[in-house]
Amino acid sequence: MSSELFTLTYGALVTQLCKDYENDEDVNKQLDKMGYNIGVRLIEDFLARSNVGRCHDFRETADVIAKVAFKMYLGITPSITNWSPAGDEFSLILENNPLVDFVELPDNHSSLIYSNLLCGVLRGALEMVQMAVEAKFVQDTLKGDGVTEIRMRFIRRIEDNLPAGEE
């Protein structure tokens, strides 16, 4: 039941952002930033609750994201497909996206990526575990596609930078 609270609150947030910022691109950026901030904190909560160990490679990471994280927070289990030959890109396919229950995109907001918060969350959370990734929506049920698809691309492993002068 409380997932509706989250869905409705998210809807109110996006509506407010659309009013504050004139164009969709700015709203998308803002959602991504907010998602990032949420992600860096969510990862701690996730690690505390789920007790998963360190992932050894990107494939394991993908599995944990889809089967544990999404299930825990949104109650859905997306499927993982479309691995690139180098193993550094994959797609998360969400059959139904709980964020968009009750939502319709009006025509004048066709470039709005409604669920962009999710991309930010994924980016922020993974950065806290030393992985720089890029996440973006390639299909969206709100725009008429059959499923929602997020493409995740591994950029690099983040090394801890020692401050200059300390070796």
Place this chain on the structure above:
Amino acid sequence: MADEALFLLLHNEMVSGVYKSAEQGEVENGRCITKLENMGFRVGQGLIERFTKDTARFKDELDIMKFICKDFWTTVFKKQIDNLRTNHQGIYVLQDNKFRLLTQMSAGKQYLEHASKYLAFTCGLIRGGLSNLGIKSIVTAEVSSMPA
């Protein structure tokens, strides 16, 4: 579902987002609180529609307030209101001793003045819920000590 953590984080983000996009000044503070309250209002309206689809008609105002304190609060914050007082003339005081949205903040006087930002959304939530049940109301909140 560990949905609660997600909602808490989203709510905190919303509060800081709204304040960041506004500039300094007393006037702005009021406007931000209004924005948050209005968001809560819309959410409250929607939520109450979903919750009361199958419940019986409410007998009177007090019945509605009891519903808010027990079922509504439980669904949103996973606990009931600790104390309900009324003067039977239209004023109701709901007391929550461990308000979920504030438990994450440190206890003590330091952040007391900022607490009102975090309450605006919830005030809107209650006002929206009541409005869809046919009651026009004004909801204000007060924090005497964290996290109450």
